[in-house]
Amino acid sequence: MHLIVCLKPVPKPGTVRVDPKTHTLKRDSAQLILNPPDLYALEMAVELKETYGGKVTALMMGPPNAAELLREAYALGADEMVLLSDRAFAGSDTLATSYVLSRGIKRLEPYDLVLMGKASIDGETAQVGPETAAWLGLPSVIQVKKIQREGDHGWVVVRVREGYEEELFLSGPAVVTVEPGINDPRPPSLKRLLAVRELAPRLFSAQDLECEPEKLGLSGSPTQVLDVFAPSYQREQILLTGEPEEVAQELVSHLRTRGLI
Amino acid sequence: MAGFWIYGEWAEDDFHPVVYELLGVARTLAPRLGQRVVVVTLGPEDRKTGVEKVLSYGAEEVLFLVHPELDYFRDDLFGRLLGDMVRERRPEVFLFGATSEGQALAPRIAGELGLGLTAHCTAFEVDEEGRLVQIRPSFGENIMAKIVSRTRPQMATVRPGVFPKAEPGEPRGRVEEIKLAALPPSALVRRAVRPLPRVENPLTRARVVVAGGRGLQSKENFAQLFELAELLSGAVGATRPVCHLGWISEEHMIGVSGVSVAPKLYLGFGISGALQHTVGIQGAETVVAINIDPEAPLMKQADIAVVGDARRILPALIRRIREIKEGKNGSGS
Numbered sequence: 001m002h003l004i005v006c007l008k009p010v011p012k013p014g015t016v017r018v019d020p021k022t023h024t025l026k027r028d029s030a031q032l033i034l035n036p037p038d039l040y041a042l043e044m045a046v047e048l049k050e051t052y053g054g055k056v057t058a059l060m061m062g063p064p065n066a067a068e069l070l071r072e073a074y075a076l077g078a079d080e081m082v083l084l085s086d087r088a089f090a091g092s093d094t095l096a097t098s099y100v101l102s103r104g105i106k107r108l109e110p111y112d113l114v115l116m117g118k119a120s121i122d123g124e125t126a127q128v129g130p131e132t133a134a135w136l137g138l139p140s141v142i143q144v145k146k147i148q149r150e151g152d153h154g155w156v157v158v159r160v161r162e163g164y165e166e167e168l169f170l171s172g173p174a175v176v177t178v179e180p181g182i183n184d185p186r187p188p189s190l191k192r193l194l195a196v197r198e199l200a201p202r203l204f205s206a207q208d209l210e211c212e213p214e215k216l217g218l219s220g221s222p223t224q225v226l227d228v229f230a231p232s233y234q235r236e237q238i239l240l241t242g243e244p245e246e247v248a249q250e251l252v253s254h255l256r257t258r259g260l261i
Numbered sequence: 262m263a264g265f266w267i268y269g270e271w272a273e274d275d276f277h278p279v280v281y282e283l284l285g286v287a288r289t290l291a292p293r294l295g296q297r298v299v300v301v302t303l304g305p306e307d308r309k310t311g312v313e314k315v316l317s318y319g320a321e322e323v324l325f326l327v328h329p330e331l332d333y334f335r336d337d338l339f340g341r342l343l344g345d346m347v348r349e350r351r352p353e354v355f356l357f358g359a360t361s362e363g364q365a366l367a368p369r370i371a372g373e374l375g376l377g378l379t380a381h382c383t384a385f386e387v388d389e390e391g392r393l394v395q396i397r398p399s400f401g402e403n404i405m406a407k408i409v410s411r412t413r414p415q416m417a418t419v420r421p422g423v424f425p426k427a428e429p430g431e432p433r434g435r436v437e438e439i440k441l442a443a444l445p446p447s448a449l450v451r452r453a454v455r456p457l458p459r460v461e462n463p464l465t466r467a468r469v470v471v472a473g474g475r476g477l478q479s480k481e482n483f484a485q486l487f488e489l490a491e492l493l494s495g496a497v498g499a500t501r502p503v504c505h506l507g508w509i510s511e512e513h514m515i516g517v518s519g520v521s522v523a524p525k526l527y528l529g530f531g532i533s534g535a536l537q538h539t540v541g542i543q544g545a546e547t548v549v550a551i552n553i554d555p556e557a558p559l560m561k562q563a564d565i566a567v568v569g570d571a572r573r574i575l576p577a578l579i580r581r582i583r584e585i586k587e588g589k590n591g592s593g594s
């Protein structure tokens with residue numbers, strides 16, 4: 001069984017810079033980590049491999065220095081590492097990102113399942129999973145908490161909805177996103193940490209993937225960031241200062257005047 | 262053809278509440294874009310009278326795709342059918358609730374048609390060029406981003422509870438029923454549905470929300486919020502760090518990673534007002550902040566900003582309100 005896990009390199013919280021000209025993220029300045037929600041997808045893939053046999057491929061689109069994160073994924077149980085990296089990918093929105101991932105996934109055929117995190121902690125759109133599935137012409141199921149093989153090509157999946165969970169039969173290969181918190185991602189294995197020192201991820205460029213250039217990067221991204229700004233608010237702004245008892249009393253009378261208490 | 266489309270997610274016997282919230286958004290934006298408001302929904306025939314309801318909430322048309330096997334949501338099938346409708350009718354805008362269904366569906370359509378999609382918008386504007394400017398918080402920083410789409414329809418998702426619901430009025434418009442003879446294939450079959458332990462979250466409906474942050478300094482101080490909430494018949498909310506500190510469980514988290522609230526009154530004790538928190542209180546009518554730092558972002562956006570030690574003001578407030586409720590000094594100050 002071939003399982004592909006998509007792992008996003010994300011800036012460590014607090015280290016992000018936004019390019020003042022293009023309003024895109026300046027990833028080179030930030031320290032990168034594996035997107036934490038993706039660890040649940042990786043763990044799910046490794047558990048599936050342990051149950052059914054086969055291999056797990058860790059797939060990432062990112063800058064060359066993200067290769068280190070793929071080694072981390074190897075230590076966490078992935079067997080192969082693939083990095084999609086090209087200057088032409090810079091400035092991608094979710095549509096362009098999912099296009100590149102879909103090209104990478106095609107290169108890794110045959111496969112049985114593609115697993116992703118629910119959302120990244122930076123862009124946080126939760127769109128890349130279903131969009132990748134659409135590019136590949138595959139079904140997608142988001143927020144999956146359990147998955148099991150049924151028959152030769154089918155899966156039984158349980159997904160989380162608001163207030164209930166839903167069990168579905170899913171035929172053929174598919175893209176699923178994994179609900180965070182549904183398993184306990186294992187710690188890195190020392191043996192694998194040592195082994196991976198000798199290994200390097202396979203690297204694919206836009207050309208290797210036979211990407212259509214107009215679908216890449218900023219030109220392949222239909223969403224366009226016009227501006228980033230600090231939010232402003234129009235409230236009437238009454239300022240109360242003084243001793244606790246005083247301000248409490250004042251506050252209460254303001255609220256009573258407004259019929260709020 | 263065009264139109265300002267809203268995805269009509271169906272939930273048991275009515276549209277999902279977020280559909281009514283999107284109708285509120287559409288009512289102000291659609292006229293400025295010169296578009297008609299259309300709710301697009303899929304289901305079996307027997308929903309016919311149910312789907313008419315939105316005609317009293319600002320929808321000028323309901324596009325109802327009918328087939329007996331559309332009785333539950335299937336990502337690939339719904340995505341394909343709506344994608345075909347979009348190709349045929351070319352709407353100008355297509356909005357989705359960011360529910361588990363909307364978040365599964367909108368990106369499938371965007372991917373199939375090669376469209377831009379903006380996630381989790383908290384405000385919209387129309388610019389001089391007649392584009393829909395989609396505004397969303399971004400990236401762990403206290404910033405908002407204005408985004409436009411180069412493709413049509415302009416697609417966006419909105420989390421439930423961010424906008425107020427449309428008010429009902431006189432019904433207008435009509436339901437256009439499109440009976441589908443056959444459905445495209447789907448890889449999905451529903452096997453079972455199991456209710457999860459009911460977590461009816463009182464926060465999302467509360468008239469009064471009393472929220473606390475790290476400024477309360479300890480779990481014991483934080484616990485006093487429950488007393489105040491009870492006095493005001495309100496609910497207790499929290500910031501993310503205090504949930505992680507274990508002062509309160511995560512269902513009480515307000516913000517991008519938690520719930521959105523829309524109370525008449527929101528009181529924030531020792532909360533700095535990070536954007537990730539404040540997007541969740543956008544719908545609050547009156548905001549009161551209590552903070553030692555008058556420069557804290559929440560203080561800057563509060564209707565009433567109280568400068569002082571929340572650990573002392575909280576009990577003073579409880580005492581004062583209790584006095585009033587018990588009739589002592591009932592005339593207020």
Ligand SMILES: Cc1cc2nc3c(=O)[nH]c(=O)nc-3n(C[C@H](O)[C@H](O)[C@H](O)COP(=O)(O)OP(=O)(O)OC[C@H]3O[C@@H](n4cnc5c(N)ncnc54)[C@H](O)[C@@H]3O)c2cc1C
Pocket residue numbers: 006007008009023024025035037038059060061062092093094095097101115116117118119120121122123124125126127128129223225228377378379380397399406408
């Ligand atoms: C201010 C601002 C706002 C933005 N808002 C939007 C927006 O509303 N809509 C939009 O289309 N784009 C938007 N973008 C761009 C978006 O953040 C990037 O395209 C991002 O690379 C992909 O989206 P995401 O992080 O939201 O992924 P998500 O969809 O949240 O990620 C889900 C999963 O997809 C997989 N995945 C995602 N990226 C990769 C990767 N590079 N390699 C491997 N796996 C991956 C991971 O498994 C991840 O868990 C915005 C950019 C800026 C600067």
Ligand SMILES: Cc1cc2nc3c(=O)[nH]c(=O)nc-3n(C[C@H](O)[C@H](O)[C@H](O)COP(=O)(O)OP(=O)(O)OC[C@H]3O[C@@H](n4cnc5c(N)ncnc54)[C@H](O)[C@@H]3O)c2cc1C
Pocket residue numbers: 013121401473474475476477478499500501502503514515516517518519530531532533534535536537538551552553554557569570571572
């Ligand atoms: C991806 C991401 C998602 C997030 N999602 C959420 C979310 O959904 N909800 C959320 O809330 N946060 C979220 N956060 C965290 C958010 O960025 C802030 O860190 C958080 O809201 C701050 O919480 P706080 O106000 O309790 O703490 P702080 O920012 O530490 O603020 C404490 C405040 O208390 C004041 N203070 C100190 N002592 C006193 C005193 N004695 N009396 C009165 N005031 C006092 C201080 O002046 C300060 O303003 C998220 C962050 C990230 C990166």
